[in-house]
Amino acid sequence: MTATNRAITADACLRALDAEFFKALCEPSRLEVIRAMIKLGPADVGDIAGQTPQDRSVVSRHLQVLQREGLAISHKEGRHMIYQLDGPAILEKLCCAVAAVEALVPLCCPGTKTTE
Amino acid sequence: MTATNRAITADACLRALDAEFFKALCEPSRLEVIRAMIKLGPADVGDIAGQTPQDRSVVSRHLQVLQREGLAISHKEGRHMIYQLDGPAILEKLCCAVAAVEALVPLCCPGTKTTE
DNA sequence: CTATTATATGCACACACATGCACATGTCAA
DNA sequence: TTGACATGTGCATGTGTGTGCATATAATAG
Numbered sequence: 001m002t003a004t005n006r007a008i009t010a011d012a013c014l015r016a017l018d019a020e021f022f023k024a025l026c027e028p029s030r031l032e033v034i035r036a037m038i039k040l041g042p043a044d045v046g047d048i049a050g051q052t053p054q055d056r057s058v059v060s061r062h063l064q065v066l067q068r069e070g071l072a073i074s075h076k077e078g079r080h081m082i083y084q085l086d087g088p089a090i091l092e093k094l095c096c097a098v099a100a101v102e103a104l105v106p107l108c109c110p111g112t113k114t115t116e
Numbered sequence: 117m118t119a120t121n122r123a124i125t126a127d128a129c130l131r132a133l134d135a136e137f138f139k140a141l142c143e144p145s146r147l148e149v150i151r152a153m154i155k156l157g158p159a160d161v162g163d164i165a166g167q168t169p170q171d172r173s174v175v176s177r178h179l180q181v182l183q184r185e186g187l188a189i190s191h192k193e194g195r196h197m198i199y200q201l202d203g204p205a206i207l208e209k210l211c212c213a214v215a216a217v218e219a220l221v222p223l224c225c226p227g228t229k230t231t232e
Numbered sequence: 233c234t235a236t237t238a239t240a241t242g243c244a245c246a247c248a249c250a251t252g253c254a255c256a257t258g259t260c261a262a
Numbered sequence: 263t264t265g266a267c268a269t270g271t272g273c274a275t276g277t278g279t280g281t282g283c284a285t286a287t288a289a290t291a292g
Contacts, residue, residue: 010151011151014150014151017147019142027135031135035127035129039126091214104203108201
């Protein structure tokens with residue numbers, strides 16, 4: 001049965017570990033965009049780009065990625081596009097990952113007996 | 117003061133969001149390696165590679181990345197290298213990220229007033 | 233000692249993607 | 263309508279890195 005449990009846990013973990021989501025979080029310059037978004041709160045592309053050395057178009061693309069992966073939301077205000085981090089959505093994703101890994105620990109924790 | 121709080125929260129988040137750690141989690145084939153490790157428990161490179169279409173050398177490199185970033189541990193057994201996920205270490209990293217994002221929610225949650 | 237097996241590494245290649253420039257689109261001011 | 267500004271997109275380039283082959287290193291079997 002342990003083998004079956006492992007397979008189930010593995011599926012649950014892989015489902016919780018969304019590759020595209022984490023990919024959005026592992027680009028250094030995109031993390032700097034996130035830092036700027038936290039510092040500024042809701043802000044337009046120009047203001048966010050003003051906090052980073054990258055070109056505005058590059059920052060715009062990073063913001064699109066963050067929105068596509070559910071880390072940010074946006075709304076139009078005249079000719080400005082206001083971006084904002086979606087804290088609760090990020091938190092939920094991370095909590096799902098935590099729950100999956102918690103179920104993994106009894107199976108994979110170093111020092112745990114591998115009884116099979 | 118809110119601006120200062122934002123800067124502090126931003127620094128805390130960026131510290132918790134270790135780019136290298138998440139980079140190890142955002143490669144699809146590496147995630148398949150992780151799936152195999154969960155299914156097998158402690159196992160050598162050959163057995164893990166047997167669960168993936170990639171070459172053994174590729175899997176070996178993925179395992180090195182997982183170990184370098186603290187997601188896995190290994191020990192030598194004769195001519196076999198036994199790899200194992202470090203569940204508690206992964207959990208700790210994720211929990212740090214959760215804690216940082218929890219502090220971020222009151223500042224960045226959609227619908228939250230931006231009083232500054 | 234020799235042969236076989238397990239793993240890691242050097243190398244070359246391919247592909248994804250971040251980057252910046254130029255330009256198109258859309259919006260407001262006059 | 264015209265001009266100025268904000269944003270997004272097409273395109274070309276460079277870099278990082280995943281991938282597989284050949285090979286080196288280590289270790290056991292005979």
